Amino acid sequence: MKFVLLASLFAAVALESVSGQSPTTNNGEPTYVPQNNFPWKNKYPTPLSVPQIKPEWAKLVNNASVPQAPISTKGPDGALLPPPPGSKDTYCHWSFYQCLKPTDIATCQKGNWAVTYDDGPSPFSTKLYDYLKQNNIKATFFVIGGQVIQYPDLLKRLHDDGHEIGIHTWSHQLLTSQTNEQIIAELKWTELAIKEVIGLSPRFMRPPFGDMDDRVREVVKQLGFIPVIWNYDSFDWKIASGTIDAATVENTIKGWAGNASTATIGGISLEHDVSESGVDIAIKALPVLKGAYNMTLTSQCGNISHQAVYKENMEQENVAPSGGQVNGAGDALAYMKTSLTFGSIALLVTLLV
Ligand SMILES: *[C@@H]1O[C@H](CO)[C@@H](O)[C@H](O)[C@H]1NC(C)=O
Ligand SMILES: *[C@@H]1O[C@H](CO)[C@@H](O)[C@H](O)[C@H]1NC(C)=O
Numbered sequence: 001m002k003f004v005l006l007a008s009l010f011a012a013v014a015l016e017s018v019s020g021q022s023p024t025t026n027n028g029e030p031t032y033v034p035q036n037n038f039p040w041k042n043k044y045p046t047p048l049s050v051p052q053i054k055p056e057w058a059k060l061v062n063n064a065s066v067p068q069a070p071i072s073t074k075g076p077d078g079a080l081l082p083p084p085p086g087s088k089d090t091y092c093h094w095s096f097y098q099c100l101k102p103t104d105i106a107t108c109q110k111g112n113w114a115v116t117y118d119d120g121p122s123p124f125s126t127k128l129y130d131y132l133k134q135n136n137i138k139a140t141f142f143v144i145g146g147q148v149i150q151y152p153d154l155l156k157r158l159h160d161d162g163h164e165i166g167i168h169t170w171s172h173q174l175l176t177s178q179t180n181e182q183i184i185a186e187l188k189w190t191e192l193a194i195k196e197v198i199g200l201s202p203r204f205m206r207p208p209f210g211d212m213d214d215r216v217r218e219v220v221k222q223l224g225f226i227p228v229i230w231n232y233d234s235f236d237w238k239i240a241s242g243t244i245d246a247a248t249v250e251n252t253i254k255g256w257a258g259n260a261s262t263a264t265i266g267g268i269s270l271e272h273d274v275s276e277s278g279v280d281i282a283i284k285a286l287p288v289l290k291g292a293y294n295m296t297l298t299s300q301c302g303n304i305s306h307q308a309v310y311k312e313n314m315e316q317e318n319v320a321p322s323g324g325q326v327n328g329a330g331d332a333l334a335y336m337k338t339s340l341t342f343g344s345i346a347l348l349v350t351l352l353v
């Protein structure tokens with residue numbers, strides 16, 4: 001539990017230091033020039049500010065069926081206060097008890113591994129995107145709304161490169177400390193920004209710090225999202241605070257790979273692409289993981305098709321038979337449906353113009 005509280009604190013610190021950094025340089029090294037001339041239709045909250053709910057979004061959640069778990073309280077350092085000693089885990093709280101529900105995606109099928117990167121997109125990300133592309137590895141990125149509106153071209157690139165995109169909220173709060181309405185605002189603003197850029201609404205969401213209980217789960221579910229946690233934390237987020245060095249993180253990842261032959265389940269790993277060190281480690285880790293596991297996507301770990309990670313493509317949902325093997329024919333069908341959908345849209349546009 002101490003670890004969770006520390007995790008929250010350091011991740012928050014890391015996020016803050018990144019947001020304060022110049023977008024174009026890192027230690028004098030040019031990284032990336034933002035191309036932010038995106039024609040936004042909506043006006044968004046300031047990046048990382050706590051967003052307000054749009055009135056029409058409140059209706060999307062039926063309060064009566066949301067479990068009335070107490071809203072977590074935070075200490076002066078911003079971390080969650082632990083539950084009183086002897087408390088029972090009534091609401092399947094991940095932060096305190098690592099409790100998961102079968103509907104949470106947190107592991108992958110035996111022999112399979114999905115890499116996930118949080119808190120971007122950021123100017124540091126492009127190096128990782130390049131590496132993934134060169135090596136034909138697909139990943140899942142859980143993005144922050146404010147980062148999306150700052151770097152829409154990076155989000156678009158992620159999508160064009162075939163990665164999966166999930167929601168990581170607008171202001172990176174501990175969600176069990178937020179009201180139902182605040183949770184709705186965090187998720188819906190981020191969904192809206194992503195939809196404006198790539199034309200699709202993610203179904204995957206990752207609660208910041210993994211902080212989730214049955215109340216958060218139900219709000220998430222009613223909004224049409226699926227929570228994604230992880231079963232391997234690289235602790236790369238501790239590098240920025242100086243409490244861990246890059247070599248330790250690298251060894252952690254080598255340890256995962258070293259255990260692959262005895263592991264009874266596969267993995268979903270947690271890393272971050274918002275610092276130079278995070279990205280460098282991610283790149284070093286990939287060949288190690290690739291040597292030990294079948295690199296796959298979160299969609300496979302969650303038994304849904306790659307196309308169906310977006311709400312607009314849900315009819316292509318392709319529940320894998322037991323054993324988790326994705327059905328090849330189903331995939332081909334999903335692909336054909338996608339082509340048809342795009343074809344129809346193109347036709348419609350042609351007719352309208
Ligand atoms: C739902 O609950 C929130 C508190 O989390 C409250 O502010 C809101 O008014 C409630 N909405 C309805 C329709 O009861
Ligand atoms: C890997 O295996 C070693 C030795 O069996 C064990 O001590 C360690 O906890 C394992 N690590 C992971 C990440 O499973």
Ligand SMILES: *[C@@H]1O[C@H](CO)[C@@H](O)[C@H](O)[C@H]1NC(C)=O
Pocket residue numbers: 109112294295296297300325326
């Ligand atoms: C290995 O991963 C690929 C995706 O990269 C996936 O299509 C395939 O089903 C996976 N293999 C197994 C045995 O799960």
Ligand SMILES: *[C@@H]1O[C@H](CO)[C@@H](O)[C@H](O)[C@H]1NC(C)=O
Pocket residue numbers: 102103104105106301302303321322323324
């Ligand atoms: C995916 O399917 C496997 C095998 O049937 C199952 O063990 C696992 O719980 C499923 N995962 C999810 C997130 O539904």
Ligand SMILES: [Zn+2]
Pocket residue numbers: 011118119168172208209
């Ligand atoms: Zn995060």
